Each structure stands twice: as structure tokens, then as C-alpha cells.
Amino acid sequence: MIPSDHFVRFYNEVFKFLDRQGDGALEKYYLEISRHQEIHCLELFKTKGLQGMHDYWEHIRIEENCDLSLDLQPDSLTLTMNKCPSLTKAMDNDAGLCLKYCDHCPGWIVPLLKKAGYDCRYDIIDRQIPRCQIKITAISIMPILKICHSDTPSVGEKQESLIC
Amino acid sequence: MRYCETGELHLDFHGATNTTINYIAKNFSEEALHEIFFAVGQKVYKSIHKKLQHGDASELIEHWQYFFTREKGKFQIEETPEAIILEVSECPAVRQLLKLGLAPSPLFCTQTIMVNKALCENTPFESQTEITGCGQCRQTIKRRGVK
Numbered sequence: 001m002i003p004s005d006h007f008v009r010f011y012n013e014v015f016k017f018l019d020r021q022g023d024g025a026l027e028k029y030y031l032e033i034s035r036h037q038e039i040h041c042l043e044l045f046k047t048k049g050l051q052g053m054h055d056y057w058e059h060i061r062i063e064e065n066c067d068l069s070l071d072l073q074p075d076s077l078t079l080t081m082n083k084c085p086s087l088t089k090a091m092d093n094d095a096g097l098c099l100k101y102c103d104h105c106p107g108w109i110v111p112l113l114k115k116a117g118y119d120c121r122y123d124i125i126d127r128q129i130p131r132c133q134i135k136i137t138a139i140s141i142m143p144i145l146k147i148c149h150s151d152t153p154s155v156g157e158k159q160e161s162l163i164c
Numbered sequence: 165m166r167y168c169e170t171g172e173l174h175l176d177f178h179g180a181t182n183t184t185i186n187y188i189a190k191n192f193s194e195e196a197l198h199e200i201f202f203a204v205g206q207k208v209y210k211s212i213h214k215k216l217q218h219g220d221a222s223e224l225i226e227h228w229q230y231f232f233t234r235e236k237g238k239f240q241i242e243e244t245p246e247a248i249i250l251e252v253s254e255c256p257a258v259r260q261l262l263k264l265g266l267a268p269s270p271l272f273c274t275q276t277i278m279v280n281k282a283l284c285e286n287t288p289f290e291s292q293t294e295i296t297g298c299g300q301c302r303q304t305i306k307r308r309g310v311k
Contacts, residue, residue, distance in 0.1 A: 004176075
């Protein structure tokens with residue numbers, strides 16, 4: 001048995017192997033993990049929305065010993081990872097870090113959130129510093145706001161924006 | 165011991181290991197799995213492997229004792245001058261898969277078999293892992309040449 005405490009170091013070796021295979025092998029695997037994570041999250045995220053996500057990551061914060069702040073607002077959830085235990089362990093590792101280690105998180109989270117009807121802005125910050133930030137918002141049912149200009153406005157002219 | 169985690173446990177990682185084993189075997193091969201587990205055995209657990217190379221199994225015994233206790237497995241370790249035997253009567257990893265409603269991969273125990281093999285490669289020890297039941301096994305690390 002590889003202890004659950006050492007899963008991330010095994011995961012890190014899986015990433016190295018898949019990265020060597022090329023042809024998007026790593027990204028395809030993230031999608032498989034995303035499908036696996038649906039067991040734990042999808043129904044919760046769909047039915048309870050941002051509150052459900054807050055509850056899920058609060059549970060993860062405790063079980064995975066994360067230094068994580070959760071900021072739940074009526075229209076968003078922001079997760080600020082102050083010290084990611086996963087990357088910390090992958091770095092505290094005689095096998096060395098796969099430099100794409102951090103990519104697995106958005107790799108599974110973003111597709112799953114999309115299925116639940118949510119968007120996510122993911123800031124990895126630095127792949128060798130165990131900090132990151134995720135901001136989750138509901139996918140707008142309004143058309144995407146896009147600012148269109150026929151010409152560059154001149155100084156003093158009020159800039160007009162249109163909904164395209 | 166090189167790695168000695170404390171604090172809460174996230175046992176659902178065993179589910180992710182199960183998914184990963186199935187995925188690698190289906191999309192690549194069993195040999196690919198062996199390659200990954202060999203890297204775990206010899207690179208991640210470099211410290212245990214190095215000690216085994218010098219005929220010292222103490223860190224492996226400590227590792228088994230610590231993590232099987234931490235995950236509340238049912239097990240026993242027997243040490244003799246010729247061998248170390250880990251008898252697992254309830255594997256915490258398999259127990260967690262069943263709790264999650266996941267069918268253990270037919271290759272789930274490959275992680276144990278291959279990591280043990282990797283740990284013992286180029287050492288005075290050899291490994292034998294017998295699966296004796298669902299979530300049960302006997303892992304023997306014995307000195308080469310001993311019957």
C-alpha cells in the first residue's frame with residue numbers, strides 16, 4: 001500500500017511518466033481525474049452551488065491540512081491557498097518535483113465546475129511556490145459583455161460600450 | 165524515517181490511486197504501471213532503498229509500522245534473522261475503496277508488489293507479496309539465498 005499521505009509523491013511520478021509520453025497525455029489524464037472527482041463533488045456543486053463548494057473545500061482544508069482561506073460571497077467563492085500541502089509534499093521528495101505538478105488542479109477543477117455551471121479564474125502564481133488563488137463565479141446567463149469601439153475615443157470623449 | 169506525516173488523513177486518495185492504476189493500464193500498459201511504481205520504490209523511497217542496499221531493513225519496518233498504524237489497518241510484523249513478514253488482515257486502502265463504493269482494480273495490489281520489488285532490487289533482500297484475500301496479503305522481505 002502506498003500510504004494516502006504519500007499519494008501526491010506517487011501522483012508526481014505519474015505526471016512525469018505522462019509528460020514523457022507527449023501528445024496531450026497529461027491533459028487527458030486530468031480529465032479522467034476530473035471524472036473521478038465528480039463522485040465527490042458534482043451533485044453537491046450542482047445542487048448547493050457556491051455553498052456546496054465552500055463545504056467541499058472546507059472539508060479538504062481540514063483533511064489535507066491546508067493553510068487555505070475561503071471567502072464565500074453571494075456571487076463568488078475565492079479560495080486563497082497560503083500553503084498548499086500537496087505541492088509542499090511533492091517538493092519535499094527525494095524523487096524531485098514534476099514542474100507541471102500544479103497544472104493538475106485547474107486540470108480537474110475547471111471542467112468539473114463547468115459541468116456544474118460555474119466559471120473559474122485560476123492563478124497558479126508560481127509552480128514552485130505552494131500558493132495559488134481560485135475565484136469561482138456562476139456562468140452568466142447574460143451574453144458576454146464585450147466592449148466594442150468603432151474608433152479609439154479621443155481625449156475627453158466619453159467611451160461608449162455596447163453589449164455585443 | 166524520511167517521510168513522517170502527522171495531522172489529518174485524506175483516505176480518499178486511495179480512490180484516486182485506484183482510478184489512476186486503471187487509467188494507466190488501459191491507456192498504456194501494465195509495464196507502464198511497473199515503471200511508475202519502480203520510480204516510487206527507488207526514487208521517492210530512496211532512503212529505504214539505500215538502507216536495504218546496505219542490508220538494513222529498519223526504515224522499511226518503521227515505515228510499515230507507522231503508516232499501517234496511522235491508517236488503522238489490521239496487521240502484524242514478524243522479524244526473524246532471515247526475513248521480515250508483514251501480514252495484513254485488513255488493508256486500509258482496500259477498506260476505503262469499498263467504503264467509497266469503488267471496485268478495487270484487479271491491478272490495485274500491483275502498487276505493493278512492484279514497490280516492494282523496486283525496494284529490494286540490487287539489495288541483499290528479495291520480496292514476495294502474496295495476496296491472501298480481499299484486502300489481505302503477506303509481504304515477505306527475506307535475505308537472498310535463504311530458503
